[in-house]
Structures are given as structure tokens and as C-alpha cells.
Amino acid sequence: MSDDRGVAKLPVVDxxxxxxxxxxxxxxxxxxxxxxxxxxxxxxxxxxxxxxxxHEWGTIAFFxxxxxxxxxxxxxxxxxxxxxxxxLADNGDGAFLALAATVTLISGQFDLSIGATAGLSAVxxxxxxxxxxxxxxxxxxxVVLVGATIGAIxxxxxxxxxxxxxxxxxxxxxxxxxxALIYAHGEIIFNGIPASLTNFGRQSPIGDFPTIILxxxxxxxxxWFVARQTVFGRHLxxxxxxxxxxxxAGVKVERTIVLSLMVASVLAALGGVVLISxxxxxxxxxxxxxxxxxxxxxxLGSSILSxxxxxxxxxxxxxxxxxxxxxxLVELGYTYSGNIFNGVVLVGAVxxxxxxxxxxxxxxxxxxxxxxxxxxV
Amino acid sequence: xxxxxxxxxxxxxxxxxxxxxxxxxxxxxxxxxRALLGPNGAGKSTLIKILSGVYRADGGAVNTWxxxxxxxxxxxxxxxxxxxxxxxxxxxxxxxxxxxxRRIAGVIDKKAEYNESVRRLAAVNAKIDPETRLGDLSLxxxxxxxxxxxxxxxxxxxxxxxxxxxxTRRESDWLYAEARQFAEAGGAVLAVTHRLxxxxxxxxxxxxxxxxxxIFEGPMPSLTELxxxxxxxxxxxxxxQEDFEDREVIVRLSAAGTDTISPxxxxxxxxxxxxxxxxLSSNLYQIGHLVAGRTTxxxxxxxxxxxxxxxxxxxxxxxxLPELSVRENMTVSQLKHLTKWGRISRRAEDRxxxxxxxxxxxxxxxxxxxxxxxxxxxxxxxxxxxAALTKPRCYVLxxxxxxxxxxxxxxxxxxxxxxxxxxxxxxxxTIDVDDAFAVAHKIGLVRDGGVVEDMHTRGSLSxxxxxxxxxx
Numbered sequence: 001m002s003d004d005r006g007v008a009k010l011p012v013v014d015x016x017x018x019x020x021x022x023x024x025x026x027x028x029x030x031x032x033x034x035x036x037x038x039x040x041x042x043x044x045x046x047x048x049x050x051x052x053x054x055h056e057w058g059t060i061a062f063f064x065x066x067x068x069x070x071x072x073x074x075x076x077x078x079x080x081x082x083x084x085x086x087x088l089a090d091n092g093d094g095a096f097l098a099l100a101a102t103v104t105l106i107s108g109q110f111d112l113s114i115g116a117t118a119g120l121s122a123v124x125x126x127x128x129x130x131x132x133x134x135x136x137x138x139x140x141x142x143v144v145l146v147g148a149t150i151g152a153i154x155x156x157x158x159x160x161x162x163x164x165x166x167x168x169x170x171x172x173x174x175x176x177x178x179x180a181l182i183y184a185h186g187e188i189i190f191n192g193i194p195a196s197l198t199n200f201g202r203q204s205p206i207g208d209f210p211t212i213i214l215x216x217x218x219x220x221x222x223x224w225f226v227a228r229q230t231v232f233g234r235h236l237x238x239x240x241x242x243x244x245x246x247x248x249a250g251v252k253v254e255r256t257i258v259l260s261l262m263v264a265s266v267l268a269a270l271g272g273v274v275l276i277s278x279x280x281x282x283x284x285x286x287x288x289x290x291x292x293x294x295x296x297x298x299x300l301g302s303s304i305l306s307x308x309x310x311x312x313x314x315x316x317x318x319x320x321x322x323x324x325x326x327x328x329l330v331e332l333g334y335t336y337s338g339n340i341f342n343g344v345v346l347v348g349a350v351x352x353x354x355x356x357x358x359x360x361x362x363x364x365x366x367x368x369x370x371x372x373x374x375x376x377v
Numbered sequence: 378x379x380x381x382x383x384x385x386x387x388x389x390x391x392x393x394x395x396x397x398x399x400x401x402x403x404x405x406x407x408x409x410x411r412a413l414l415g416p417n418g419a420g421k422s423t424l425i426k427i428l429s430g431v432y433r434a435d436g437g438a439v440n441t442w443x444x445x446x447x448x449x450x451x452x453x454x455x456x457x458x459x460x461x462x463x464x465x466x467x468x469x470x471x472x473x474x475x476x477x478x479r480r481i482a483g484v485i486d487k488k489a490e491y492n493e494s495v496r497r498l499a500a501v502n503a504k505i506d507p508e509t510r511l512g513d514l515s516l517x518x519x520x521x522x523x524x525x526x527x528x529x530x531x532x533x534x535x536x537x538x539x540x541x542x543x544x545t546r547r548e549s550d551w552l553y554a555e556a557r558q559f560a561e562a563g564g565a566v567l568a569v570t571h572r573l574x575x576x577x578x579x580x581x582x583x584x585x586x587x588x589x590x591x592i593f594e595g596p597m598p599s600l601t602e603l604x605x606x607x608x609x610x611x612x613x614x615x616x617x618q619e620d621f622e623d624r625e626v627i628v629r630l631s632a633a634g635t636d637t638i639s640p641x642x643x644x645x646x647x648x649x650x651x652x653x654x655x656x657l658s659s660n661l662y663q664i665g666h667l668v669a670g671r672t673t674x675x676x677x678x679x680x681x682x683x684x685x686x687x688x689x690x691x692x693x694x695x696x697x698l699p700e701l702s703v704r705e706n707m708t709v710s711q712l713k714h715l716t717k718w719g720r721i722s723r724r725a726e727d728r729x730x731x732x733x734x735x736x737x738x739x740x741x742x743x744x745x746x747x748x749x750x751x752x753x754x755x756x757x758x759x760x761x762x763x764a765a766l767t768k769p770r771c772y773v774l775x776x777x778x779x780x781x782x783x784x785x786x787x788x789x790x791x792x793x794x795x796x797x798x799x800x801x802x803x804x805x806x807t808i809d810v811d812d813a814f815a816v817a818h819k820i821g822l823v824r825d826g827g828v829v830e831d832m833h834t835r836g837s838l839s840x841x842x843x844x845x846x847x848x849x
Contacts, residue, residue: 229720231712238709241698248671248689248696249710249763309700 059304059352063321070328078331081208084324088213089201091323092278093118095216096271097294098301098315099223100264105298106227106310107260108240109158112169114268114294116176117150119287121272123180123189126282130192140273147269148262150176155258169261173288180284190281201277212278216316219270223312226263236260240310292339296346297322303353379407380442382450382533382565383428387437390423392752397423399589400437405534405565407444410556412576412597413569414607415586416811418781421569424586425538429454444533444563453532455540459523463512468494470511471526497525501555517548524555535559537568541575553579571808572656573603619818621646625682627771627802628668633677638663640677643821645771645802650793652805652813655823662690662775664823665806669773683770686710688760690775690806696760697748704730704744706759711767733762736795738788754785761792771802778812790815 071079097114104111121143128134128142150172157168204210227233235256238246247253271290276282300322301314322345329337383405390398398420405411415421426432428439429452441450461470468487471494494507503521511519520540527535535556541549553575556566568580576583577600585593585606593606624646634640637660645651655661666672667679669687689695698706707730708715715725730744737758739751748759757777764772777793778786793816797803805813806823813820 225720231716231719231721234705234709234712234721237701237705238698241700242694244694245696245698246709248687249698250767251709 059300063325066325066328070331074331078328083327085204085209085213087324087327088320089210089278091319092212092216093271093275093290094293094297094319094323095316096219096267096274097290098297098319099216099219099312100267100271101294101298102301102310102312102315103223103227103236103260103267104264105295105302106240107236107257108243109165109257109260110169111154111261111264112166112291113150113154113172113176114264114271115290116173116180116287117147117265117268118272118275118290119282119284120176120180120183121147121269122276122282122286123184123272123284125197125273125276126189126193127183129194129197130189136194136197143269143273144266147266150269151262151265152258154265155261158261159254159257165261173291177285177287180287184282184284186284188281188283193276193280197277198280201274201280212274215274219267220312220316223267227312232256232259292342292346293319293322296342296349299353300345300349303349308353380446381406382442382444383452383567384440385424385428385437386440388424388427388434388439389436390420390427390432390434397589398427398434401586401589401591402594403428403567403584403591405567407563407565408560409582410553410560410566410568410580411582411584412580413567413584413586414571414573414576414603416607416809418778418786419586420589421586422538423589425536425567425569428452428536441534450533451531452534452536453527454536454538455520455523455527456538459519459540461511461519461523463510465511466508467498467505467511467514467522468507470522471497471507473526494525498522500558501525502551517551520548520552521555524552527559532564534565534567537566537570539569539571541568541570541572549575573607574600577603619648621649621818624648627682628685628804629678629680630664630668631678631680633667633674633679635663635667635672635675638667643668645804647770647800647802648797649819650797650803650805650817652807652817652820653823654807654810654813654820656825657808659823659825661806661808661823665690665773665775665804668771668804681771684767685771685773686764686767686769688757688764688772688774688777690779692757692760692776692779696763697756699749700747702745703734703739703748703751703759706748707733707744707762707766710763729766730762733765736765737762737792754781757781757785758788758792761789765792765796769801771804772796773804773806775806776809776812777805777807778809 067079077083097118100111100114104114124143124146125139128139129136134142154165154169154172157163157172158165201212202210227236235246235251238249238251239253239256239260243253246256268290297319298310298315301316301318302308302310305311305314305317322342326338326341329341381404383403385401385403388398388401388403389396401420401424403411403413403424413421413424423432427434440448441452442448443450460473462473465473468490472485472490491507498505498507498521501521501524503518503525505514505518505522511522514522523540524535537552537556541552549572553568556568557579560566568576570576577597580597582595583593583597583603584591585603597603598606626644627647628643628645630641630643632640632642641664643651643664653661653664663672665687667674668681669685670679670681671687671689698709701709704726708721708726712721715722715729727744733739734742734744739755739758739762741751748756751759757779761774761777764774772793774793777789781789793803793805797816803816805817807813
């Protein structure tokens with residue numbers, strides 16, 4: 001983070017902004033030579049934060065402290081490798097959904113249907129392999145294709161029909177939950193799922209290390225490569241930063257948005273596969289519950305681990321941090337507090353992010369948001 | 378002379394390493410219309426932002442008074458982008474700032490608002506129904522709404538910041554008539570504009586800035602004098618006169634037009650720099666969008682040999698990817714050439730970016746810096762570098778020096794000369810005559826409706842004559 005230099009630079013950025021629509025300059029002002037609002041530098045609490053670089057590691061320290069407290073209070077079982085591995089293995093689906101959320105956020109979109117897609121995928125995975133008796137590999141191909149189709153429909157709704165992405169994916173989410181319910185006849189599916197599928201999710205051939213942990217980690221590496229090393233990934237960031245600039249720079253904005261939503265839906269569908277493999281049953285009403293933790297992790301990861309920039313690796317790390325903290329809350333007896341915790345994390349992470357932008361990275365995120373329509377373009 | 382309403386004295390402002398305003402004075406008196414003039418980067422915009430309180434001056438004093446002589450005058454700004462909301466009605470826009478809320482127990486008194494809006498609109502001779510959706514109005518009508526909003530309020534000073542830029546001549550005549558009426562009621566008016574003919578016609582006093590200094594202050598001179606004044610201080614070596622007719626044609630417009638610009642012809646040869654100059658109301662940038670392939674022609678043909686690189690007119694909004702680094706901003710247009718086996722080669726990227734940072738002298742020379750931490754001039758250079766990296770045969774540059782300081786301006790001129798010497802065709806589209814004059818071999822004037830006429834070779838013109846032609 002570039003703290004002070006960033007703050008000092010702020011006026012320079014705006015200095016040349018011929019077209020900034022800052023409301024401060026419009027309308028009527030009682031003009032005297034009164035000073036502009038005091039900068040953050042003056043405040044001593046902020047000064048202390050800056051001095052100890054608290055804004056960079058404070059939240060992580062808070063999590064670690066919490067883990068230690070629970071560990072001390074509840075004895076070694078909470079901080080044992082067995083418990084840590086279980087948490088990692090149980091949240092593989094969460095990692096996939098966090099990846100999906102992050103990919104859409106990078107490109108400036110917000111996909112509300114990833115939870116329902118994961119739910120539907122898990123239901124199809126369970127149903128097709130049990131009732132229909134399809135082989136596992138073929139079923140995985142099927143759900144991936146279903147995911148890609150869902151993403152493509154979302155994307156086309158957004159770029160062709162210009163439906164707001166929230167509305168398009170909210171509607172999609174509702175429809176998919178309905179399809180999952182109908183397919184499962186409203187019942188939990190647990191019978192007849194092939195053992196080879198569920199064994200993979202539960203086996204620990206080496207010590208107490210569940211193999212399934214490797215699946216989301218491998219996918220995270222793949223997505224890191226895609227996001228950070230490929231043209232498609234760079235275009236995701238470009239479109240998310242400024243779609244109009246990207247278009248004028250020759251980026252195929254519409255294609256990038258559609259692909260981003262398709263990749264997200266496929267990741268969500270794979271999350272459903274991991275889920276069924278680990279837990280061996282699926283309640284068709286589960287889907288929408290995946291949404292909150294996924295976005296909480298994506299935002300928390302971006303604010304505490306990667307300087308306000310969305311990052312697939314940070315999102316997955318944050319998924320596990322939050323999940324582990326959640327299991328700590330359960331240890332402490334707050335059994336039903338998971339949603340509260342996730343909600344607080346999501347809003348807290350976004351609030352923290354904005355706060356840091358203003359006071360530390362501040363200028364780094366200087367607002368450049370005037371609309372083109374304001375400029376008569 | 379009447380006591381002033383605004384007195385700015387000895388104003389000085391630096392941004393980073395560059396001095397953008399030096400010891401500038403500006404006094405506004407009741408009953409007077411003053412024009413603030415100067416080329417891009419002269420410091421006008423900074424001075425206005427100091428007056429409005431966006432920036433704080435490093436040195437000097439700003440004092441304001443009310444009409445009755447009490448300190449603390451109220452200043453109303455009408456910006457080029459007007460600060461209106463398209464989806465609200467005219468009435469709602471007039472009351473957008475919540476001043477004088479006519480409310481009974483917190484409920485809006487629509488009838489009173491309506492009547493008052495009618496009255497204010499009538500005061501500016503605008504025949505507009507207050508219940509019209511603002512987005513349905515023309516730009517000229519919207520401007521009048523923005524002005525009407527200030528009328529009959531207790532504003533003491535009205536600042537028209539490039540307000541007339543996008544207006545037709547008739548609409549701008551109305552605007553100045555309203556400003557005059559405002560001044561006669563004891564207010565003061567400051568007009569910031571590029572259009573010299575209209576200020577000569579309508580304003581009483583002029584302040585001309587160049588390189589951050591006030592180079593003229595006094596009663597409005599004649600248009601010719603003003604043209605000479607504005608041409609002064611432009612110490613740019615003119616490009617050598619050459620004949621390009623035998624060279625390869627890189628850009629050819631054949632009766633090409635769109636919905637907003639009339640069909641026109643234009644040839645640009647290899648190595649040639651063509652400048653198009655005109656008022657904003659002429660939709661001149663659309664010609665650039667057309668050549669660069671960002672809009673498609675509805676009539677005629679556009680032929681470009683090879684690729685066209687494009688720098689849009691609102692560079693900071695249309696050009697930058699704000700949170701991304703200088704490196705990512707520069708390479709975004711041509712990642713394919715830097716990619717091997719699906720992976721962007723970081724080494725190739727660093728090499729190309731490093732070269733551009735050196736050529737354009739981008740400060741600070743750090744490719745990993747987020748681009749929105751750079752100064753406006755350096756941001757402009759980054760967008761130029763992006764264009765250069767695509768190795769284009771043709772550059773389309775809209776307002777290449779908007780809002781940059783003199784040093785950067787010369788760096789950009791140097792860049793244009795370099796790429797044209799290397800054989801690229803360059804099209805510069807600007808409302809700033811200096812830009813065209815500094816580097817263009819040929820200069821064309823754009824009339825309302827995007828009609829290009831009077832294409833002249835550079836040698837047969839002076840800045841003053843071009844200014845005259847643009848204004849006439």
C-alpha cells in the first residue's frame with residue numbers, strides 16, 4: 001500500500017480532471033478562503049494505525065488471536081491438524097463458490113445465481129448417478145455443461161437485453177432453485193449415490209489428510225493462472241476497472257462479461273460436485289445459502305489480503321479463515337451463529353475496504369466515476 | 378468603480394513538481410461580465426477550482442463579498458456537465474439542491490415548486506414545461522435549466538465554466554443575455570471559455586492566462602487583439618513544410634458520415650499530421666471515433682491501412698483503467714502479441730513498457746504504480762503509450778493536451794513528431810488551436826454538423842487567422 005504518498009498525490013489526480021462532476025463545485029457555496037476538510041493525517045488514532053501498519057495486518061491478527069483464544073479455551077482439539085483438515089475438506093465447495101464470486105467481481109459483475117447453480121448441480125449429480133445410473137465422469141460433464149449454459153444465459157441477458165446483472169441472476173437463481181426442487185421432488189437425495197463418488201470425498205490415504213482438499217487448491221492455482229497470466233484474465237480486470245475505457249482500448253467487453261459469467265457458473269457447478277462427493281447427500285433447498293459466504297470471502301480476501309483488489313487466491317484463503325472461525329464459534333457454543341458471522345464479515349469487509357481506501361490507499365482508489373452521459377458524450 | 382464581489386490576489390498553486398498557477402489575480406465586480414481565457418493547461422481550470430474551494434491555494438488570498446458589502450459572497454457555478462439529473466423532471470432538477478425547500482411538514486409542495494419553476498424558467502426566456510423529463514431536452518435547453526436554477530436565488534457571482542462549449546450560437550446568445558441580466562441586478566459573472574468571438578461580443582473585461590500566469594487583464598480587447606494575445610507565448614518550432622501527396626494514403630474517408638456528422642472526405646498520408654479544429658457543438662470528436670472504428674459509418678466508406686490507435690477526448694474517463702497499474706494500462710490493447718502459449722510474457726511486457734516510460738518521460742517511472750496515482754499529464758502519456766504499443770499506421774488523438782501542463786504538452790508534441798517521422802499518419806482533433814498549429818502539416822476547420830472545410834496547409838495560416846476562422 002502506498003499510504004502517505006497516495007494521500008499526498010490525491011490533488012494531482014483531480015487536478016487535471018477536466019470533467020469531474022464533483023458535487024462540491026456545483027450549485028452554491030458560501031465562498032471564503034476556508035480550508036478544505038481536514039485530511040486523515042491529523043487524527044491521532046489513524047496516525048497510530050498508520051505507524052504500526054495496523055491496516056495491513058490488523059484483521060488477520062484479529063483472526064489469529066481468535067483462533068488462539070478458542071484453542072486455549074477448548075483445548076488442543078480445535079487447533080489439531082485433524083480439525084484443521086476437516087475444516088478445509090468440508091469447505092471445498094465454499095472455495096469453488098468464492099472463486100466463482102471473485103471472477104464475476106473482477107469483471108465488475110455480481111452473480112446472484114452461483115448458489116442456486118451449485119445447489120442444482122449437486123442435485124443433478126446425486127440424482128443422475130443414482131436414479132438414472134449415469135457414470136460419474138459423464139455426469140460431471142453434464143453438470144459442467146449445465147453450468148456453462150446457465151452462465152451463457154446470464155451473460156446474454158446482461159449484454160444483449162441489457163438486463164441489470166442483479167436482476168438477471170436473481171431471476172436465474174429463483175428459476176434454478178425451482179428446477180432443483182422439482183427434479184428432487186422436494187426431497188433430500190442420499191440413496192444410491194455411487195460409493196466411488198463419495199469415497200473420494202471422504203478418503204484420507206495418507207495419515208488424516210483428506211484428498212479432496214487438493215481439488216479446490218488445484219482449481220485455485222488454475223484460476224490464479226487464468227486471472228493473472230492470461231489475456232482473458234487481464235481483460236476481466238480491465239472491464240471491471242472501466243468498461244468504456246476497455247471498449248475504446250479494443251477489449252471485447254461483451255464477450256468478456258459473458259465469459260466471466262460462464263466461468264463463474266461452471267465453477268459453481270463444480271462446487272456442487274465437490275459438495276456431493278464430500279457429504280454424500282443433498283437437500284434441494286440448500287442452494288441459496290452458498291451465496292453469502294462466497295461473497296463474504298471474496299470481499300474479505302480483497303480487503304485484508306490483497307490491497308482492495310479482488311484476488312482468487314485471497315478469496316479462497318479467506319473462505320477457509322471464515323469457515324475455521326465459524327467452527328470456532330460452534331466450539332464456543334454459538335451453534336447457529338454462522339449466518340450472522342458471515343453477514344458481519346461481508347459488510348465489515350466492504351466497510352473496512354472503503355475506510356482503507358479513503359485513509360490509506362486513499363488516493364490509490366481516487367474516484368473516477370463521472371458518467372459519460374454527464375459529459376454530453 | 379464598484380467594490381468587488383470577488384478578489385483573488387497573488388494566487389499560487391503547485392501540483393507535485395509543476396507550478397500550475399503563479400501569482401494570479403482575478404477581481405470580479407458587480408454589473409460586469411468577465412471572460413477568463415487561455416489555452417489548455419494555462420491554469421484557468423485550477424484557478425476556478427480554487428475559487429470554488431475544490432483546491433486550496435498554496436499562496437495568495439481569496440475574498441468574497443455579498444452584494445450588500447457583507448463578507449462571504451455566494452458563488453453559483455454552471456459547469457459544462459451542468460450537474461443535472463436526466464431521469465428527474467425539470468422542476469425536480471431546479472430544486473435538486475434542496476435550497477428554499479417549500480415543504481409542509483416535510484412534504485414537497487409541488488404546486489409552489491411548479492409555479493416557482495415556471496417563474497424562473499420564464500426569467501431565462503426558456504419555454505419549457507417544468508414537468509418535462511430533463512433527459513428529453515436538448516443540451517441548450519438543459520443549460521438554460523442549469524442557469525434558471527441559479528436565477529432569483531441569492532447568488533452574488535455566477536461562474537459559467539465552459540458552459541457555452543456545447544451550445545449552438547443562438548443558444549449561447551441566450552445564455553449571455555441571461556448572464557447580462559444577472560449582472561445588471563448587481564451580480565458579477567465570470568465566463569471561462571475557448572470561444573473568443575462570443576466573449577468579445579458579450580463580455581466587458583478579459584483576463585488572459587498563459588503558463589499559469591495572467592498575461593493580460595483589462596477591458597475586453599478587439600477580437601484581432603485577442604487573437605494576437607492568445608497566439609503569443611506559443612514557442613513551438615513549426616513542422617517543416619513537406620509535400621505528402623506522393624506518399625501512401627493511410628486514412629481515407631469517402632463521403633463517410635454518421636447520424637451526427639455529415640458525410641465528408643479526408644485523406645491522410647503516411648508521415649502527415651492533420652489537425653481538425655472546431656467548436657464542441659460541431660461534434661468534431663465523432664470524426665475521430667469514425668476513423669478509429671469506434672463508431673461505424675452510416676454512409677460512405679472509411680478505409681484505414683493497418684490499425685488505428687485511438688486516444689479518446691476524455692482521456693481520464695474513457696482511457697484509463699483506474700485501479701490497474703501503468704503496465705497493465707499500457708499493454709491492454711495488444712496483449713495478444715505479448716502472449717506465448719496462452720500466458721502473457723511478463724518479460725516482454727516489462728521491456729515494452731520500460732521503453733515507453735523512457736520515451737515519454739513518465740513520472741514516476743514505476744510501471745507497477747496504480748495509474749490513478751499519476752498526474753493528469755502522465756495519465757495522458759500512459760494512454761499515448763498504449764496507442765504507440767499497438768504499432769499503428771495511424772494515430773487518432775482527440776484533445777491530446779487537455780488539462781496538461783506546458784512541459785507535458787511539449788513531450789506530447791515531441792511524441793507526435795516522432796511517430797509521424799517514422800511514417801505514421803496522425804489525426805489530431807481539438808478545440809485548442811495551439812495543438813493543431815504546433816504539430817499539424819494541414820489544418821481543417823470543422824463546422825456544425827461535422828462538416829470539414831477549409832483544409833489548409835500549415836504555411837498559409839497563422840494562429841490568429843485560424844482563431845478567426847473558427848470563430849466566424
